[in-house]
Amino acid sequence: MKYLKYLVILVAFATRIMKPSAQINDKLTVSLQPGDPMPDVNINLRNYPFASARVSDFRRKLLIFDFWDITCKSCIQSMPKMEALQKQFNDRIQIILVTKSTDAQVERLFTRSAIARDCSLPSIIGDTVLTRLFEFHSVPTHVWIDEQGIVNQFMGPYTTQKTIETYLSGRKLNLPIKKEYRDFNARSPLIKEGSGRQLKHLQFYSAIFKKIDDDGGRVSSITDSVNQIAGYKFVNLPVLMLYQYAYITSELSPDYRYLQIALEMDNSGRLIRPSDKNDGEALAKWDTNTLFCYESSVPFSKRSVLSDLMRRDLEGFFGFKANVEKRKMPCIILDVVDSAKMNRPLPTVDYPGNSAVPIKFKATNQPLLVMLNYLKDKLYYQNVPVICAIDKLTNVTVALKSNPKDFDALSAELNQYGLSLYKEERFIDVLVLRD
Known part of the structure; x- marks a missing residue:
């Protein structure tokens, strides 16, 4: 038992x-x-x-x-x-x-x-x-x-x-752990594989999208030294505006709006938004076909390549070759006629008949650059660049009441402060697009 x-x-x-x-x-x-x-x-x-x-x-x-x-x-x-x-x-x-x-x-x-x-x-x-x-x-x-x-x-x-x-010998090994997935889909784009599980490994990319489901017009430049990334993001912008952003520089034009474009191609009208604002169908069709998004991200140490990368991407996708060339174009010139008047104290009593008109821009002993930016913004409707012929760091004192859309009145008012605003053709940098 x-x-x-x-x-x-x-x-x-x-x-x-x-x-x-x-x-x-x-x-x-x-x-x-x-x-x-x-x-x-x-x-x-x-x-x-x-x-x-x-x-x-x-x-x-x-x-x-x-x-x-x-x-x-x-x-x-x-x-x-x-x-x-x-x-x-x-x-x-x-x-x-x-x-x-x-x-x-x-x-x-x-x-x-x-x-x-x-x-x-x-x-x-x-x-x-x-x-x-x-x-x-x-x-x-x-x-x-x-x-x-x-x-x-x-x-x-x-x-x-x-x-x-x-x-x-008992010492610790510093070897990488193998990280793979049994269900890895080799046919899937890496950015989509496994519902985006590979994105944490992404180091450098650029992408062009057609118009996405968003109102758009979003523009951002990312410079993140903490996370060590840099990049561009443009959402639902016209093709021409994307090219302008790709070619703006501090030396050329720090604002895309003032970088003039010349189109030397067949059917260039397809890149220009319809002028008839009452034709909703035509405007909607143009937006669908001509608005695009661009996004890029690179390591922070390589941020200097962003503009060149965007230029190559745009040419590779849209096929338009771009060059910056000197062309004689209409311009608005801001110059000095009497430097003694540029920084005088503002009068305590306004001239008759003008005291009730509100001041639209005022600068007291501030760099001319401040007023120049105001003029560029308000004269954008003229569709020509504003060129400053004076040292932008020169201080001025002004109080402008003229409607910026009344060019002659604005020019006359600036003359009271020793400044001259006039139109003239000059050789400037122009972004030329060709097929």
């Missing part, structure tokens, strides 16, 4: 130990990472004293699984190196080759590859267990299991004499 009691206990204990392994072998798919305990699974082996073994049989040594495939040339070529490492470190490590390829496929490989045929390392062929424990799809992949049965490394082919020596 005592013998039977011991037998029952032994069978029950063995059943408790073996059952989890059977569940792992048949059903389990997980994604083990360094620090996780390695399941004590059964493995079938070639080139080993026993036909099968358990992971726990290799405790007290570093266990290395080298996952490979019959189609992986580098995997096969590295087999002699792995054999040499096994011989060098002897019983301190155990390297086991692992492949999902079938017996028949491996046998066919042996007929044409002496390297694979002559390799004496223990091997698992037709694996259906280990590959389900680690999430990857490319080979070679190396997994290290430490002496306590804990996953130590999950990585690419970084098993070398140096890395093994570092580990065996």
Whole structure:
């Protein structure tokens, strides 16, 4: 009776130990990472004293699984190196080759590859267990299991004499963890793959969109030194405006509106918005066909390439070649006629008949640049650039009441402050677009 009691206990204990392994072998798919305990699974082996073994049989040594495939040339070529490492470190490590390829496929490989045929390392062929424990799809992949049965490394082919020596000496290895997905869609654009899960790796991009579902007209330049990125974002802008933004510079024209454009192409009218504001259908059609978005993002250290990148992108997509050339064009000139009047104190009493008119712009001992920006903004309707013939840092004192749309009245009022505003043709920088 005592013998039977011991037998029952032994069978029950063995059943408790073996059952989890059977569940792992048949059903389990997980994604083990360094620090996780390695399941004590059964493995079938070639080139080993026993036909099968358990992971726990290799405790007290570093266990290395080298996952490979019959189609992986580098995997096969590295087999002699792995054999040499096994011989060098002897019983301190155990390297086991692992492949999902079938017996028949491996046998066919042996007929044409002496390297694979002559390799004496223990091997698992037709694996259906280990590959389900680690999430990857490319080979070679190396997994290290430490002496306590804990996953130590999950990585690419970084098993070398140096890395093994570092580990065996007790020093910490700084090797990247392999990060791959079983469901990786190789046919999907990377920005869409896995519902955008790859976007965190994006370093440098530029993109052109047709009109998106937004009112648009959004313009932004990103210069983020904290997150180390820089870029442009233009939403639903006309093609010509995108070109203007791409070519503005502090030397040429810091405001896209004042960079003149000349179109030398057939059917240039398609780029110009219909002038009839009552034809809603024509305006809507033009917006749909001619409004675009542009976005770019680059590392902060490469922010100087943004304008050149945008120029190449626009030419590559729209096909219009752009050059900045000197052309004689109508301009509005701001000049000085009497410098003594430019910075006089404003009168305390206004001239008769004008006291009730509100002041539209006032500057007291401020740089001329402040007033110049006001004039550029208000004279934009003239569709010609405003050129300053005076030092922009010269201080002025003015109080302007004239309606900016009354050019003659504005010019006469500026004359009271020693300034002259007139129209004249001059050679200026013009952005020329050609087919």
